Amino acid sequence: MGEAILFTLFSLSAVAFALGMVFRRNAVHCALHLVGVLLSLSGMFVLLHAQFIAAIQILVYAGAIMVLFLFVVMLLNVKGETPLLTPGAAKGFGFFFAFIAFVELLWIVVSQGGTEGEPAPVPALPPNFGSPAEIGKILYTTWLFPFEVTSILLMIAVVGAVVLAKRKFA
Amino acid sequence: MDAAFLIESAVKVLIVLGFVLLGVPLIVWMERKVIGHMQDRIGPQRVGPFGLLQTIADGIKLFFKEDLIPGQADRVVFFLAPALSVITAFVALSVVPFGDKVTVFGRDVPLHVADVNVAILWVLGTTSMGVYGIVLGGWASNSKYPLLGGLRSSAQMISYELAQGISLVSVILMTGTLSLAGIVAQQEHMWFIVPQFFAFVIFLLCGIAETNRAPFDLPEAETELVAGFHTEYSSMKFALYFLAEYANMMVVSAVAISVFFGGWRGPFLPPVAWFLIKLSLFLFFFVWLRATFPRLRYDQLMAFGWKVLLPASLLNLAVTAVVVALTG
Numbered sequence: 001m002g003e004a005i006l007f008t009l010f011s012l013s014a015v016a017f018a019l020g021m022v023f024r025r026n027a028v029h030c031a032l033h034l035v036g037v038l039l040s041l042s043g044m045f046v047l048l049h050a051q052f053i054a055a056i057q058i059l060v061y062a063g064a065i066m067v068l069f070l071f072v073v074m075l076l077n078v079k080g081e082t083p084l085l086t087p088g089a090a091k092g093f094g095f096f097f098a099f100i101a102f103v104e105l106l107w108i109v110v111s112q113g114g115t116e117g118e119p120a121p122v123p124a125l126p127p128n129f130g131s132p133a134e135i136g137k138i139l140y141t142t143w144l145f146p147f148e149v150t151s152i153l154l155m156i157a158v159v160g161a162v163v164l165a166k167r168k169f170a
Numbered sequence: 171m172d173a174a175f176l177i178e179s180a181v182k183v184l185i186v187l188g189f190v191l192l193g194v195p196l197i198v199w200m201e202r203k204v205i206g207h208m209q210d211r212i213g214p215q216r217v218g219p220f221g222l223l224q225t226i227a228d229g230i231k232l233f234f235k236e237d238l239i240p241g242q243a244d245r246v247v248f249f250l251a252p253a254l255s256v257i258t259a260f261v262a263l264s265v266v267p268f269g270d271k272v273t274v275f276g277r278d279v280p281l282h283v284a285d286v287n288v289a290i291l292w293v294l295g296t297t298s299m300g301v302y303g304i305v306l307g308g309w310a311s312n313s314k315y316p317l318l319g320g321l322r323s324s325a326q327m328i329s330y331e332l333a334q335g336i337s338l339v340s341v342i343l344m345t346g347t348l349s350l351a352g353i354v355a356q357q358e359h360m361w362f363i364v365p366q367f368f369a370f371v372i373f374l375l376c377g378i379a380e381t382n383r384a385p386f387d388l389p390e391a392e393t394e395l396v397a398g399f400h401t402e403y404s405s406m407k408f409a410l411y412f413l414a415e416y417a418n419m420m421v422v423s424a425v426a427i428s429v430f431f432g433g434w435r436g437p438f439l440p441p442v443a444w445f446l447i448k449l450s451l452f453l454f455f456f457v458w459l460r461a462t463f464p465r466l467r468y469d470q471l472m473a474f475g476w477k478v479l480l481p482a483s484l485l486n487l488a489v490t491a492v493v494v495a496l497t498g
Contacts, residue, residue, distance in 0.1 A: 028247070028309060035302070055291035063298025064328060067305065071324050074309050074317070131287055132348055 007047055014040035027073045031066060038062040050130040182283045186263055194416040195225035200450075201457045208461040229409065237405040240311055247310035252403065252410035255303025259417035262296040265289040266424040267351045269434045269441040281434075281442070282351060289350040290342065293425055294335050297380055301327045303414060304382070304399045311402035319398025322388050322468065327380055329472060333479040334376035337369040340483075340490040341429050350425070354433030363430040368486045370430045372479055377422035379475070381415060383456055385463035388471060423452035 017036030024030045038061045045054035128134045139147050199214065199222055206213025214221030239248060269281030286292050301324050308320020342348060344365065345356050353362075363370050379386040390398030400411045427433055427448045436444035466474070 026244075028244075028306075032247070032306075051286065051288045052291070055288040055295055058295035059291055059298055063295055063301070064331070067298070067301050067324050067328060070302075070305060070309075071321065074305070074321065132291075133346070 003047055006043070010040045010043040010047070014044070028070065031070050031073055034069075035062050035066050038066065048130070049125060052130060052132045052135050178279055179283065182279075182281075183264070186268075186283055187260065190260060190263065190417050190420060191413075193420065194413055195229060197416050197419070197453055198225040198228075198412075200453065201460070204454065204457045205461045208458075232405060232409040235405040237407065238402070240313060240402050242312040243402065244310040244312065247306050249407075251303050251307035251310055252407045252414070253303075254306065255300060255414035256410050256417065258296045258300040258303065259414050259421055262293045262421045263417070263424065265292050265350055266421075266428055267354055267433055268424075268445045280351065285349060285351045288348045290338055290348045290353075290425075290429075293350075293421065294331070294338070297418070297421065298327070298331055300380075300414070300418065303411075307403065307411070308399035311399075313402055315395040316399050316401045319388075319390055319395050319401070323382060323399060326382075326386065326388060326471060326475075329475040330376040330379040330386075330479070333372055333475065333483040334380065336480070336483040336487055337372040337376065338429065340369045340487045341366055343487070343490050343494050350428045350433075354428050354435065357432040357435060361430060361432040361435075366430065366486075366490070368482065369490075370426070372483045372486065373430070374422075374426060375479060376475075377426065378456070378459065379471075381418040381422055381456075383415070383419065384460040385465050386471060387465060388468055419453060419456050420449065423449050423456070426452060 014037050017033045017040060021030050021033035021037060024033060038057060042054040042057040042062070045051070045057060126134075202224070203213040203221065214224035217223040217227045239245060264283040265286050267280070267282040267285075271280050304323040304327075305320040308316040308318075308323070311317070341353065341362055344362070345353050347353060347356075382388075382390065388398075390400065395401070400408055403411060427445065431448055434441035434445040436447075439447075
């Protein structure tokens, strides 16, 4: 019962913030709405017993990445940016992609939800599910290769950023 | 989730909230008194015994001051920013254990609001959210000095968060838990300041920078930026920023105590008393620093964070990892 209430609360706020992010004109307001979305999602992660992911969501996305976004938005002072497309073309693109997304969702619902009767029972969670220790273990055994590849990717990005930033002074 | 648990949690939330709200005026009084004496003055002494009620009087004065909002300000964000500052500071305190289990009405009550299994990440996450209060306050005022102060603070806090997080990781490596209660439980025989002295120094320096206290108070450097991010704030909104700064000092001190100084552990006296004693010593240290050091220059601050603290914390982490791996 309590979980259902919390889930509704978080999902409603996530959708509301997401809509706000799309529709607000002011870039800083958009960024703030995105922070709201991230916080709501982190609440959902807690409901899914993924406390570690929830904390990381706040720490990394809401606390670090979005602050940098905000930093850039404020420094550049984006006010009325010139639109890339004419309003008509933008609308056309919008409808086109919305239609594709709709078909995709419909496809998933039709292909998955076709089975009759009771939904499959949720399997019992293993002990310590979602705890940092368990996640660490999985990351360093089953998913070691993707994990290391990601770290190299991030390393490349860091080196690239430094090279690009240094070029000015050379 | 039974009713007793809900009542217990509500009571604990109120205790922590009340403690911070009552504690902050006391800290402010202590700060003014101590700095006064360090500068060969006597500090507040007119209102109440030893001037104890001075900050209460100041608080009441702030309540009744006119609330000014700049004409070009972004009103919603202008309102939101101080509230964000205070909320993040309060929320961080919810995971700090301030005493051992006590038995109330036949019920074992652990003395912390919530024992989250990712408590340290929670504290780091909420304090990193605290940047928003300052940055947004600076931006929403739509004025030069606040914006500069806000931008400075975002750069400063992000830079120092890194080294702070990494310094805590070396303790996590030793304990194998992210729960503050769990870390306190493992310090029965030895406080972690002994094996992790360098981690403590790095954590404390970053903590001072995170709370924007002297000598790292560049976001509000009054000689350059009038008052930095809160230049345009007045009345109770200014008071909220004030409250948040001192609440954040409490957060940093409480985490440092729990991670490096055995939390509520100590001989003879009850655990809560030990916690309060350690907390007061830390807060005194913060005040002492402010009275002693001049403010850093901005480039010095950045260089210190990225070129000294970050490599030092990484080195400390590497050494800890090797030692932990060798000794098992």
